[in-house]
Amino acid sequence: MARSSAAVASPWSTPEERAREREQKREAVLGTAVRFFNTKGFHATSLDDVALALNVTKPTIYHYFASKDEVLFECVRRGLESIRESATTAAAHGGTGRERLRTMLLDYAIVMTKDFGICVSRTQDTQLSPDSRTRFRALKREIDIIIRHVIEEGIADGSIKAGDPRLATFTVTGALNWIAHWYDPEGRMSAQDVAEGTVAMLLTGLSPGGKD
Amino acid sequence: MARSSAAVASPWSTPEERAREREQKREAVLGTAVRFFNTKGFHATSLDDVALALNVTKPTIYHYFASKDEVLFECVRRGLESIRESATTAAAHGGTGRERLRTMLLDYAIVMTKDFGICVSRTQDTQLSPDSRTRFRALKREIDIIIRHVIEEGIADGSIKAGDPRLATFTVTGALNWIAHWYDPEGRMSAQDVAEGTVAMLLTGLSPGGKD
DNA sequence: ACAGTTGTTTACTCGTCAGTATACCTCTTA
DNA sequence: TAAGAGGTATACTGACGAGTAAACAACTGT
Numbered sequence: 001m002a003r004s005s006a007a008v009a010s011p012w013s014t015p016e017e018r019a020r021e022r023e024q025k026r027e028a029v030l031g032t033a034v035r036f037f038n039t040k041g042f043h044a045t046s047l048d049d050v051a052l053a054l055n056v057t058k059p060t061i062y063h064y065f066a067s068k069d070e071v072l073f074e075c076v077r078r079g080l081e082s083i084r085e086s087a088t089t090a091a092a093h094g095g096t097g098r099e100r101l102r103t104m105l106l107d108y109a110i111v112m113t114k115d116f117g118i119c120v121s122r123t124q125d126t127q128l129s130p131d132s133r134t135r136f137r138a139l140k141r142e143i144d145i146i147i148r149h150v151i152e153e154g155i156a157d158g159s160i161k162a163g164d165p166r167l168a169t170f171t172v173t174g175a176l177n178w179i180a181h182w183y184d185p186e187g188r189m190s191a192q193d194v195a196e197g198t199v200a201m202l203l204t205g206l207s208p209g210g211k212d
Numbered sequence: 213m214a215r216s217s218a219a220v221a222s223p224w225s226t227p228e229e230r231a232r233e234r235e236q237k238r239e240a241v242l243g244t245a246v247r248f249f250n251t252k253g254f255h256a257t258s259l260d261d262v263a264l265a266l267n268v269t270k271p272t273i274y275h276y277f278a279s280k281d282e283v284l285f286e287c288v289r290r291g292l293e294s295i296r297e298s299a300t301t302a303a304a305h306g307g308t309g310r311e312r313l314r315t316m317l318l319d320y321a322i323v324m325t326k327d328f329g330i331c332v333s334r335t336q337d338t339q340l341s342p343d344s345r346t347r348f349r350a351l352k353r354e355i356d357i358i359i360r361h362v363i364e365e366g367i368a369d370g371s372i373k374a375g376d377p378r379l380a381t382f383t384v385t386g387a388l389n390w391i392a393h394w395y396d397p398e399g400r401m402s403a404q405d406v407a408e409g410t411v412a413m414l415l416t417g418l419s420p421g422g423k424d
Numbered sequence: 425a426c427a428g429t430t431g432t433t434t435a436c437t438c439g440t441c442a443g444t445a446t447a448c449c450t451c452t453t454a
Numbered sequence: 455t456a457a458g459a460g461g462t463a464t465a466c467t468g469a470c471g472a473g474t475a476a477a478c479a480a481c482t483g484t
Contacts, residue, residue: 018460025461041338043255046441059444060462068442098419124334126253151418161420167401167409168418170394171387178386189379197379205417206363206380207310208373230430237431258471271474272432280472 026064028054034075034115042072042127073132076123079116080139083108087146097154102199104150105172109195112179121180144169172202238276240266246287246327254284254339285344288335291328292351295320299358309366314411316362317384321407324391333392356381384414 032053036045047068051058065071086107090100111117125133148169154160162168175198183194244265248257259280263270277283298319302312323329337345360381366372374380387410395406 022460039338041336044338047443048441057463058442059464062443063461101418122336124253126251126256154418158420160418161416162413162418163409167406168413170390171410171413172418174388174390174393175383175386178382178389181386182382194379197375198383201374201380201383201417203417203419204373205413205415205419206313206366206372206374206384207415207417208370209421234430259473260471268431269433270472271434274473275431 022064029061029064030071030074030078031115033071034119037072037075038115038118038122042123047071067129069129069132072119072123073128073136075116075119076128076136077139079111079114079118079120080136080143082111082114082116083120084139084143084146086111087143091146091150096159097150097152097157098159098203101147101150101154101160102203104147105176105199105202106195108173108176109179109198110191112176113183113185113191113194118180118183121177144173147173175202234276241273241276241283242286242290243327245283246331249284249287250327250330250334254335259283279341281341281344284331284335285340285348287328287331288340288348289351291323291326291330291332292348292355294323294326294328295332296351296355296358298323299355303358303362308371309362309364309369310371310415313359313362313366313372314415316359317388317411317414318407320385320388321391321410322403324388325395325397325403325406330392330395333389356385359385387414 029050033045033050036049036053040049047058047061050071051061054060061071065074087104090103090107093100093103112121123136125136128136148165151160151162151165151168155162155165179194179198183191185191189197241262245257245262248261248265252261259270259273262283263273266272273283277286299316302315302319305312305315324333335348337348340348360377363372363374363377363380367374367377391406391410395403397403401409
């Protein structure tokens with residue numbers, strides 16, 4: 001037997017393990033912070049609150065993040081990345097524009113029922129530092145463009161009917177973002193129900209005669 | 213000639229005039245404050261900012277309002293009142309549910325392009341005091357109920373097709389509220405264009421075959 | 425003229441909170 | 455075993471901003 005496999009579980013950690021632990025602690029800070037931000041609001045949440053909930057003190061948080069702004073930005077970045085990834089994936093799928101749009105919007109809606117998604121929807125760019133704000137806007141814009149593209153493709157292939165694609169994008173993202181403001185995980189509807197219901201309504205509208 | 217009509221313009225003001233002036237000053241505070249709230253955010257706006265913009269000092273504002281919270285609440289109350297009034301009026305109109313809903317949503321959308329409407333959409337209830345928050349929620353709820361009712365009536369008379377009326381209400385109000393987050397008065401679209409486009413999209417959806 | 429009311433200012437208090445200086449402790453590595 | 459790096463705590467600074475005390479000024483009504 002090789003020496004490495006003969007060793008019993010070592011009480012000493014490898015550099016990789018240490019890096020992973022550090023990463024886990026960073027995650028824990030974000031996970032705790034995002035819940036505070038979502039329930040109390042960003043400004044009403046102090047890093048002392050977050051630290052206390054994690055049984056540490058504020059300087060510990062500053063060991064993992066440079067500023068409160070960085071904590072918030074990291075939260076919204078995670079939410080936006082989720083959306084962007086699923087949107088990019090859906091955009092690359094086959095099918096009509098409408099089919100791809102539906103996939104995209106369903107994923108978007110689901111993200112809006114989770115902590116980081118909720119944080120994205122509730123965060124106003126005035127809460128971020130000028131730098132983070134620029135990056136925040138850029139990420140949102142990327143997502144908007146992906147959605148708008150697929151809408152335009154749907155119009156081109158005849159599977160979508162919309163006057164102004166830009167306005168259509170704002171309308172659907174608005175309805176979807178709003179989920180973060182009212183969705184209650186304890187309520188009667190599951191995230192899946194909400195997502196499917198909202199997306200169906202956006203695609204078919206409220207008038208009779210719409211089909212999908 | 214009666215004595216009152218013989219008098220030249222008096223340099224002394226009547227109690228009514230004084231009350232009106234006081235009311236005008238209150239309005240001026242609200243008008244200035246709401247613009248600051250909308251551009252810089254509520255927390256980032258100090259009453260010193262507002263006072264400075266009005267060429268007065270902070271205690272003057274406290275002469276007209278009891279607290280910063282009251283200023284904010286008054287702003288959102290005005291926005292919500294506009295919506296509620298037009299919704300109530302539209303609900304009392306004749307026509308099918310869908311026709312009344314369209315009127316309602318058009319007015320709602322227009323409010324969302326104005327200062328107090330924008331403030332409503334951007335204000336999170338965590339920013340308000342517990343008391344104001346309760347009243348804020350109650351007002352929003354009233355509006356939701358009016359809209360939900362008209363949707364239910366539309367379903368009953370066959371002019372509207374929707375799975376869950378509650379979900380439908382959230383979807384349309386979400387899309388409409390979102391206008392406050394992206395609408396730019398300097399942009400190419402007028403408030404009227406935005407309102408009509410958004411409402412049309414909500415009623416007919418994005419799939420081909422919808423009609424309205 | 426004088427007492428009261430309204431509106432405004434100057435100058436202050438007080439609490440909160442982001443962010444930091446510094447020390448200490450523990451584990452790693454040479 | 456000593457030097458260093460990583461992680462945490464105590465104790466602090468400094469700014470900001472809501473709200474107030476107290477005085478002053480103007481006007482009103484008696």
